[in-house]
Amino acid sequence: MTSFINQMMESKLKKAEVTIADQGMIAAAKSQHYEDKFKTVTQEAQTAIKRANRDAQAKLDPA
Structure with a gap:
């Protein structure tokens, strides 16, 4: 019986x-x-921040 319980527990x-x-x-x-x-x-x-910075800079710089 103990062997069976040990096998079951091992499983x-x-x-x-x-x-x-x-x-x-x-x-x-x-x-x-x-x-x-x-x-x-x-x-x-x-990428979005860089794009926004470029756009903002472009608006500030005279064309």
Whole structure:
């Protein structure tokens, strides 16, 4: 009986380890996704700011 319980617990432990590893990979993928998205948004914002600065400067400079 003890052997059966040990086997059952080992099986559950292995499943838990796989689940934990899967969750770690999912978390890493989500983190990378949001880092990439942040970089894109940041680059777009910088481009918009530069464009706005050029437009404003063009309006200030005599033609």
